Amino acid sequence: MSLRFQRLLLIVLTFVIILSAVLLILYNTRENVSYFYTPSEINKLDIVKNETIRIGGFVENDSFNKISSSSFKFKITDEKASILVTFNGILPDLFREGQGAVIEGTFVDNDIFNATNVFAKHDENYMPASIKKDLKDTGYWNKKYK
Amino acid sequence: MNRIIILTPLIILFIICIFSLTYLLSGKDPNKPPSALLYKDVPNFESSSLYNEKEIIKTRDIKNTKTLINFFASWCSPCKIEHPLFFEIGKKYPELYLLGFNHKDPTSDAKKYLEEDGNPYDFVGVDSDGLIALEFGVFGLPETYLINEDGKIIYKLMGPITTDILKNEIEPLL
Amino acid sequence: MSSLVGFSSLVLAIGINFYLFLSRYIFKFQKQKFNLFIRFSSLLTLLSFFSLMYAYVVSDFSIYNVFQNSHSNKPLIYKISGTWGNHEGSMLLWLSILSIFSFFFSFTKNIDESFQRLTLIIQSLLHILFGLFIVFTSNPFLVNSILVNEGLGLNPILQDPGLAVHPPILYVGYVGYSIVFSIAIAGLFQNTDDEWLYVAKKWSLISWTFLTGGIALGSYWAYYELGWGGWWFWDPVENISLMPWIAGLALVHSLMMVRGEQAIKKWIVFLSILCFSLSVFGTFLVRSGILTSVHSFTADASRGIFILLIFFIVTGFGFLVFLLKEPKKSNTLNLLFINKVSAIVINNILMIIATLTILLGTIYPIIIEVLYNKRISVGGPYFNSTVIPIMIPGFLLMSIAPILSWQTNKIQNSKKYAIGFIMLSILVLIQSYFSDFNTWGFVGLLLGFWIILASIIAIFSSYKVKFNIKFFQIINPHIAHIGVGIAIVGITCSSVFQNELDFNLNEGDKFNVNGKTVLFQEIENTNKINYQALRGKFIFDIEKNQSKKIEAGKNYYPVSKMITSEAGILHQWNKDIYFILGDQKNNEWFVKVLINPFVSFIWLGVAIMIYSGFIAVTRR
Numbered sequence: 004m005s006l007r008f009q010r011l012l013l014i015v016l017t018f019v020i021i022l023s024a025v026l027l028i029l030y031n032t033r034e035n036v037s038y039f040y041t042p043s044e045i046n047k048l049d050i051v052k053n054e055t056i057r058i059g060g061f062v063e064n065d066s067f068n069k070i071s072s073s074s075f076k077f078k079i080t081d082e083k084a085s086i087l088v089t090f091n092g093i094l095p096d097l098f099r100e101g102q103g104a105v106i107e108g109t110f111v112d113n114d115i116f117n118a119t120n121v122f123a124k125h126d127e128n129y130m131p132a133s134i135k136k137d138l139k140d141t142g143y144w145n146k147k148y149k
Numbered sequence: 150m151n152r153i154i155i156l157t158p159l160i161i162l163f164i165i166c167i168f169s170l171t172y173l174l175s176g177k178d179p180n181k182p183p184s185a186l187l188y189k190d191v192p193n194f195e196s197s198s199l200y201n202e203k204e205i206i207k208t209r210d211i212k213n214t215k216t217l218i219n220f221f222a223s224w225c226s227p228c229k230i231e232h233p234l235f236f237e238i239g240k241k242y243p244e245l246y247l248l249g250f251n252h253k254d255p256t257s258d259a260k261k262y263l264e265e266d267g268n269p270y271d272f273v274g275v276d277s278d279g280l281i282a283l284e285f286g287v288f289g290l291p292e293t294y295l296i297n298e299d300g301k302i303i304y305k306l307m308g309p310i311t312t313d314i315l316k317n318e319i320e321p322l323l
Numbered sequence: 324m325s326s327l328v329g330f331s332s333l334v335l336a337i338g339i340n341f342y343l344f345l346s347r348y349i350f351k352f353q354k355q356k357f358n359l360f361i362r363f364s365s366l367l368t369l370l371s372f373f374s375l376m377y378a379y380v381v382s383d384f385s386i387y388n389v390f391q392n393s394h395s396n397k398p399l400i401y402k403i404s405g406t407w408g409n410h411e412g413s414m415l416l417w418l419s420i421l422s423i424f425s426f427f428f429s430f431t432k433n434i435d436e437s438f439q440r441l442t443l444i445i446q447s448l449l450h451i452l453f454g455l456f457i458v459f460t461s462n463p464f465l466v467n468s469i470l471v472n473e474g475l476g477l478n479p480i481l482q483d484p485g486l487a488v489h490p491p492i493l494y495v496g497y498v499g500y501s502i503v504f505s506i507a508i509a510g511l512f513q514n515t516d517d518e519w520l521y522v523a524k525k526w527s528l529i530s531w532t533f534l535t536g537g538i539a540l541g542s543y544w545a546y547y548e549l550g551w552g553g554w555w556f557w558d559p560v561e562n563i564s565l566m567p568w569i570a571g572l573a574l575v576h577s578l579m580m581v582r583g584e585q586a587i588k589k590w591i592v593f594l595s596i597l598c599f600s601l602s603v604f605g606t607f608l609v610r611s612g613i614l615t616s617v618h619s620f621t622a623d624a625s626r627g628i629f630i631l632l633i634f635f636i637v638t639g640f641g642f643l644v645f646l647l648k649e650p651k652k653s654n655t656l657n658l659l660f661i662n663k664v665s666a667i668v669i670n671n672i673l674m675i676i677a678t679l680t681i682l683l684g685t686i687y688p689i690i691i692e693v694l695y696n697k698r699i700s701v702g703g704p705y706f707n708s709t710v711i712p713i714m715i716p717g718f719l720l721m722s723i724a725p726i727l728s729w730q731t732n733k734i735q736n737s738k739k740y741a742i743g744f745i746m747l748s749i750l751v752l753i754q755s756y757f758s759d760f761n762t763w764g765f766v767g768l769l770l771g772f773w774i775i776l777a778s779i780i781a782i783f784s785s786y787k788v789k790f791n792i793k794f795f796q797i798i799n800p801h802i803a804h805i806g807v808g809i810a811i812v813g814i815t816c817s818s819v820f821q822n823e824l825d826f827n828l829n830e831g832d833k834f835n836v837n838g839k840t841v842l843f844q845e846i847e848n849t850n851k852i853n854y855q856a857l858r859g860k861f862i863f864d865i866e867k868n869q870s871k872k873i874e875a876g877k878n879y880y881p882v883s884k885m886i887t888s889e890a891g892i893l894h895q896w897n898k899d900i901y902f903i904l905g906d907q908k909n910n911e912w913f914v915k916v917l918i919n920p921f922v923s924f925i926w927l928g929v930a931i932m933i934y935s936g937f938i939a940v941t942r943r
Contacts, residue, residue, distance in 0.1 A: 006659070009658070009660040013658055013660065013669075020673065020676070020713075021672070024676045027680075027712060027713065028683065031705045031708050031709050032683075032684075032687065032701075034704075035702075036687070036699050037699065038699050039697075039698035039699055040698070069906065071913075072827055072906050072907045072908045073825065073906065073913035093913065094906070096886040096888050155646050155649065158593070158597070159643065159646065162635070162639060162642065165604075166631060169689060174628075
C-alpha cells in the first residue's frame with residue numbers, strides 16, 4: 004500500500020466514524036428523549052398513548068392509596084389540575100404527600116398514568132415545617148435568643 | 150480553512166453561553182411549580198385575633214387595601230430569620246396591611262414569640278388547625294402572599310423573605 | 324473569630340495574587356521572591372479553608388454557613404465533611420485545591436524560569452477570578468444575624484463516608500486541569516521549546532488519576548447508599564464529571580506521542596484548554612442549579628451568572644490565545660494505516676466525539692427549553708445508545724495499540740493475536756449460546772476479554788519478564804488496558820445480565836433466589852442513638868451450614884423526619900445479591916432482589932487504572 008493510499012483510507016475511516024456518530028445522535032435525540040410536563044399542561048395537550056413522558060408536580064394531599072405492598076395509587080398535582088397515577092415497585096425514600104415528585108411513564112388510559120419511575124424531590128434550603136417543629140420539641144432550638 | 154477550524158471552539162462557546170444565559174435570565178426554575186392561586190381571588194377565610202378572640206377578620210375586610218399575608222409559627226426557624234424584615238416593610242409602606250397567620254401554634258407560644266421579637270403585623274390571625282393554610286395551599290413555613298386592592302393574589306413566596314427578594318420581587322409590586 | 328481569620332486571609336490571598344499578576348507588568352522582582360509569594364498565598368487560602376473547618380468542628384453557629392449546614396450532634400467526621408458539603412464551603416475547597424496546585428508547581432525543577440513564572444501568573448488570574456466569586460456571591464464566613472445555639476444541618480443522606488471523601492478527590496481531578504491549562508497557555512505565549520509538554524504530561528496524569536478515583540467513589544457511593552441497585556445513572560452531575568475524564572484520557576494519550584516525536588502541539592493545547600473548560604462548565608451547571616438532578620445543590624441566578632461569566636472568560640481567553648498565538652507548524656505526522664500514530668489519532672477522534680455527544684445530551688434540554696419552551700429530559704437510553712457504540716471501535720483498537728510501532732505498519736507476533744482472537748470469539752460465542760444470548764452482552768464480553776488477553780500476550784511476547792520497577796513502568800500501558808478490560812467485563816455483566824426478582828412475603832416465608840433457598844426471618848424495629856432502624860432479616864442459603872445473614876431495611880431519622888433506605892448486599896466474588904425492603908400491607912412485605920453479576924470487577928478494573936495512573940506519573 005502506498006503512503007497516500009493509507010492516508011486516504013484513514014481519512015475515509017474518520018469520516019465514516021464521524022458520520023455514524025452524527026446519525027446516532029440524530030436518531031437518539033428523536034427516539035430516546037422524553038418530554039416533561041406539568042399536570043395542567045397535559046390537560047391542554049393531546050398526549051399520545053404509550054409515549055414515555057415525565058410529569059412534575061406535587062403529590063396531592065390525601066390522595067395516596069396503598070393497593071398492595073408494592074402497588075400504589077396517588078395523584079400528582081400542580082394545583083390547577085391533577086392526574087391519577089398508578090405505580091408498581093418501591094417508592095423513593097423522600098416520597099410523601101405534599102412533596103415534589105417527578106414521575107416517568109405512559110398513559111394507559113385517557114386519565115390513568117402508569118408510572119415506571121418515580122423520583123422524589125427534596126430541596127435542601129426549604130425544609131418542611133415539621134422539621135422545625137421537631138427541632139423545637141426536642142429542645143434544640145433556643146427560644147431565648149436575642 | 151485552518152483558521153475556521155480553530156474558530157469553532159470559540160463559536161461553540163458563544164452558543165453555549167448565550168443559551169445558558171437566556172435560560173438563567175428567563176428565571177425558569179423547574180423546582181418551583183407556578184402557584185395555581187396566582188392572579189386568582191384570595192381564598193375565603195375567617196380568623197380570630199391572637200389577642201382577642203372576639204375580634205374577627207374575614208376575606209372582605211382586606212378588600213380595597215394592598216395586603217401582605219405571612220404564615221409563621223414560633224417553632225419555625227426561617228421565620229425568625231425573615232421576621233425583622235417585616236418591621237422594615239411596615240415602616241417603608243405604612244399603607245400596606247400586614248396580616249400574619251400564626252400556624253399550628255399554642256397561643257401562649259405565639260404570644261411569647263411576638264413579645265420577644267416584636268410584633269410587626271397589623272393583625273395576627275390564629276390558624277391553629279391549619280385550615281386557612283390549606284385554603285391557601287401552604288406547603289411549609291414560612292410562606293408569604295401579596296394581595297392587591299381587587300383581592301387578587303399577585304405574588305407568592307415559599308420560604309423566607311430576604312433583602313434581595315424584598316428589593317427585586319416584592320417592592321416593584323408595591 | 325474564625326470567621327474573621329478565614330475571611331481576612333481569603334481576601335489577603337486574593338490581594339497577593341493580584342499583586343503577582345501586576346508584577347509582570349509593573350513591579351518586577353526575582354524568581355525566589357515570586358515563588359515565596361505564591362506559596363504564601365497558598366498557605367493563606369488553606370488557612371482560610373481550615374478556619375472554616377475549625378468552625379464546623381467546634382460547631383460555631385455564629386457563622387451562618389455552619390448554622391445552616393451543621394449540628395452539634397453530628398459525628399466528628401461529618402462535621403469535617405460538612406465543610407465542603409454545601410455550596411460555599413465546596414467553592415472554598417475548590418479555591419484551596421487550586422492554590423495547592425500552584426504551591427507544588429512552584430517547586431518544579433528543570434523548567435525554564437520565565438515559563439514557570441508565566442504559568443503561575445495564569446494560575447494567579449484563575450485564583451483571582453474564583454476568589455472574587457467566593458467573596459461576592461458565596462461567602463462562607465457570613466455572620467449569623469440572630470443568636471442560635473443549634474444548627475439545622477442533620478441531613479442523614481449527607482452523612483455517609485463515601486460522600487465525605489468523594490468531593491475532595493473529584494475536585495483535585497477537576498482543579499488539577501487548571502495547571503495543565505496554565506501550562507498550555509504559557510506554552511503558547513512563549514513558544515520556545517517543547518520541554519513543557521513533559522511537564523504537562525505529568526500534571527495531566529495526576530489530575531486524570533484523581534478524577535478517575537473521584538468518579539469511581541461517586542458511583543460506589545450511589546451503588547451502596549442510594550439503594551437503587553445501579554451504580555451509574557447518566558445523571559447530569561455524573562455526565563459533567565465524565566466529560567473532562569474522557570477529554571483528559573484523550574490528552575494523556577496524545578501526550579504519549581511526545582515520546583515518538585510526533586506530538587501535534589496544536590491538538591495538545593486544544594485538549595488542555597478543553598479539559599479545564601469542561602471542569603469549569605461542570606461547576607457552572609451544578610452550582611447554577613440549571614440542571615435538576617438528585618445531587619442538585621442550590622438555585623441562585625446571580626451565582627449562576629457570575630460563574631457563567633468566569634466560564635466564558637476562562638474558556639474564551641484560552642481559545643482566543645489559541646487562535647492568535649497558534650503554535651508553529653509542527654512536524655508532519657507519520658500516519659500509516661495501522662501504526663501507533665494513527666491509532667492514537669483515531670482514539671482521540673473517538674474520545675472527542677464521545678465527549679461532544681455527552682455535552683450535547685447534557686445541554687440539549689436547555690437549548691430546547693429556550694427555543695421551544697418545552698421541557699425534556701435526556702436520560703440513560705440516549706447516552707447508552709450513543710456513547711457506547713462510539714466507544715466500541717476505540718476499545719477494539721486499544722487491545723493492540725501499545726505494541727504498534729511508530730514507524731511501520733508491522734505488528735509483532737500478529738499470528739498469536741489472530742489465533743487468540745479467534746479462540747476467544749469461539750469461547751465467548753459458546754458461553755453466550757448456553758446462557759441467554761444477548762448482542763450487547765456478547766459484544767461487551769468479547770471486547771473486555773479480548774483487551775485482557777491481547778495485553779497479556781503483548782506483555783509476555785514483547786518484553787523480557789523481570790520483576791523490578793522498570794519492568795512495571797514499561798508494561799504500564801498494558802496494565803492500564805487490562806484494568807479497562809476487567810471493568811468492561813464487569814460493566815457488561817452487571818448491566819446486561821442483571822436479574823430482578825420481586826416477592827411479596829410474610830415473616831417466616833421461604834423463597835428461591837438463584838437456586839438457593841432464602842428465609843425471610845423477621846422484621847425488627849430497633850432504636851438507635853439518632854434514628855430508628857427497621858430491618859428485614861433474611862438468611863441466605865438456609866439449607867447449607869454456611870448460610871449468610873442479610874439485613875435490608877430503612878432508617879427513620881426523627882429529628883429531620885427523613886427516611887433512608889439501607890440495602891442489604893451479599894458480596895460474592897462473582898456476584899452481588901442486593902436486597903431491598905419495600906412497603907408492607909397487612910404484614911405482607913414487598914421485597915426486591917437484584918442479582919448483579921461481577922460488580923466487583925468494575926471496582927477492581929478501576930483500581931488497576933488508578934494504580935497505573937500513579938505508575939505513569941513516576942515515569943518520565
